[in-house]
Amino acid sequence: MASTIVQPATGRQEQKFLLLAVIAVLFVCAALIGQRRAESKVQRLQSYQISAFSGLTPGEQALFNDLYAAGLEVQSVHQDGGHWLTLDELRAQGIPPFDAKDFSWQTGGLDTVNAPAVAYFGASANPGTMRSFLLVLRGQDPSGERPHVHIDVLGVGPQHKLVFNANIWVSDASKPAMPLEFDPDTLGGQGWRQAVAFKGQDAQSGTQAAGTKP
Amino acid sequence: MKRRILLLAALALPHIARAQDKRKLRVGITLHPYYSWVANITQGAVDIVPLIEAGFDVHNYEPQPADIRRAATLDVLVMNGIGHDDFALKVLDAAEMRGKVRIIYANEGVALIPASGNPGGEKTYNPHTFISITAAIQQIFTIAAQLGEADPDNAEAYRRNARAYAARLRKLKAGYIAKLAGVTGAALNVATIHGGYDYLMQEFGLNVVAVVEPAHGLLPTASQMRGTIERIRALGVTTLFTQAQYPAQFADAIQRETGARLYTLTHITEGAYTAAKFEEGIAFDMQVIVDAVLAATGAAH
Numbered sequence: 001m002a003s004t005i006v007q008p009a010t011g012r013q014e015q016k017f018l019l020l021a022v023i024a025v026l027f028v029c030a031a032l033i034g035q036r037r038a039e040s041k042v043q044r045l046q047s048y049q050i051s052a053f054s055g056l057t058p059g060e061q062a063l064f065n066d067l068y069a070a071g072l073e074v075q076s077v078h079q080d081g082g083h084w085l086t087l088d089e090l091r092a093q094g095i096p097p098f099d100a101k102d103f104s105w106q107t108g109g110l111d112t113v114n115a116p117a118v119a120y121f122g123a124s125a126n127p128g129t130m131r132s133f134l135l136v137l138r139g140q141d142p143s144g145e146r147p148h149v150h151i152d153v154l155g156v157g158p159q160h161k162l163v164f165n166a167n168i169w170v171s172d173a174s175k176p177a178m179p180l181e182f183d184p185d186t187l188g189g190q191g192w193r194q195a196v197a198f199k200g201q202d203a204q205s206g207t208q209a210a211g212t213k214p
Numbered sequence: 215m216k217r218r219i220l221l222l223a224a225l226a227l228p229h230i231a232r233a234q235d236k237r238k239l240r241v242g243i244t245l246h247p248y249y250s251w252v253a254n255i256t257q258g259a260v261d262i263v264p265l266i267e268a269g270f271d272v273h274n275y276e277p278q279p280a281d282i283r284r285a286a287t288l289d290v291l292v293m294n295g296i297g298h299d300d301f302a303l304k305v306l307d308a309a310e311m312r313g314k315v316r317i318i319y320a321n322e323g324v325a326l327i328p329a330s331g332n333p334g335g336e337k338t339y340n341p342h343t344f345i346s347i348t349a350a351i352q353q354i355f356t357i358a359a360q361l362g363e364a365d366p367d368n369a370e371a372y373r374r375n376a377r378a379y380a381a382r383l384r385k386l387k388a389g390y391i392a393k394l395a396g397v398t399g400a401a402l403n404v405a406t407i408h409g410g411y412d413y414l415m416q417e418f419g420l421n422v423v424a425v426v427e428p429a430h431g432l433l434p435t436a437s438q439m440r441g442t443i444e445r446i447r448a449l450g451v452t453t454l455f456t457q458a459q460y461p462a463q464f465a466d467a468i469q470r471e472t473g474a475r476l477y478t479l480t481h482i483t484e485g486a487y488t489a490a491k492f493e494e495g496i497a498f499d500m501q502v503i504v505d506a507v508l509a510a511t512g513a514a515h
Contacts, residue, residue: 054337061416065349065416069352076377096384197326200320200343202326203341212338
């Protein structure tokens with residue numbers, strides 16, 4: 001008599017296939033997550049730089065943002081009229097932070113013939129709570145060359161014709177003086193740190209601001 | 215006679231062609247403040263086209279067929295680009311206009327600040343740069359510069375208009391700041407229902423120590439609400455700002471549990487698109503903040 005072995009209807013095969021499918025899905029997800037992590041970037045800062053996003057107090061951040069907006073306006077005036085706004089003009093127009101209490105401001109020109117520049121220095125009267133600030137602005141070099149010193153480009157990006165050649169520095173010193181040299185080495189040696197903004201274009205590119213992990 | 219008409223037509227042709235070349239740019243915008251900013255920068259030199267119709271909540275917007283038709287007519291699009299109007303790129307894709315429309319990311323050069331009230335401590339950026347005077351000015355200069363590149367004949371006028379508009383906005387803010395002159399203890403700790411007001415609060419020196427919504431556009435769970443209420447109590451926060459469009463039950467519950475005074479702000483993304491919309495909205499918010507500070511410091515008259 002012929003006999004036939006009938007497999008028990010346990011669904012073991014199906015279980016194996018399902019398990020394999022689950023493992024495959026997990027593997028693919030893990031690979032994709034790993035790839036995504038590898039793409040996330042963190043804003044890189046030089047030794048003489050700090051993050052304006054995470055390295056300033058809220059009060060300093062407000063002053064930084066005022067100074068940043070003022071820089072855009074000063075540059076716009078310079079672009080059309082060829083002169084840098086004086087402190088009196090800035091105050092007359094109510095442009096912050098030049099009317100800020102507890103700060104004394106002075107301005108100075110830089111010796112760059114092809115890329116005329118100006119610096120606005122604000123000495124804090126309460127360095128324990130607010131550091132001193134320095135805004136350095138440069139005009140466009142008529143030759144189209146970037147200035148010979150390092151400039152952090154803020155504002156409209158380098159892919160456009162209009163480049164905001166400016167940088168903002170902060171000093172921990174209790175009584176910093178108006179600098180005479182503005183290259184990063186000299187400023188860094190005098191205790192100045194360049195505050196680097198975390199900009200919309202950084203956020204769009206998926207870059208993470210420096211120092212943002214708890 | 216015929217010859218004279220033909221001659222006149224021939225002479226007029228280059229002018230007609232030039233007039234067609236010089237047609238106004240069609241500048242699309244995604245949010246109400248961008249309408250106001252572009253209107254004040256360009257002063258009628260461009261046609262401004264809201265990408266979405268008034269009356270939709272930008273926090274959970276889904277593109278409509280009419281948006282796609284509008285997008286197909288644009289030369290330029292001004293958008294936030296960091297968290298409020300991702301739908302705009304979907305619309306451009308659907309209209310097959312990506313790469314054909316010049317996109318101005320208003321926030322491209324804006325110095326962002328961290329979003330407040332994150333209990334985990336991790337700092338994420340706040341995309342609400344349009345509820346602010348200082349960040350608005352930064353964006354206005356970026357928009358003016360890039361519109362000037364798209365429309366070089368008007369570039370200088372755009373820069374000039376941007377400066378005049380920025381001066382008006384500064385003066386507006388200075389008026390409200392002046393109302394707080396001499397108020398001691400103005401550096402209040404406050405809570406907000408929506409995390410959209412960090413930039414404006416910072417300009418007034420206020421510290422946002424708690425935000426009720428757990429993430430941008432999300433409603434809190436019961437346990438998250440309990441945590442926020444405990445945090446508000448622990449920090450002694452007595453001032454709470456809500457937003458007109460946010461469900462009232464959350465603000466009411468916090469007010470009931472903590473006794474905090476409740477104030478309502480506008481998000482400036484509702485109602486009709488007008489040139490004055492931003493100034494009206496931001497002035498409303500600044501008056502609310504002034505009232506709140508004066509009440510909290512006992513200086514209200």
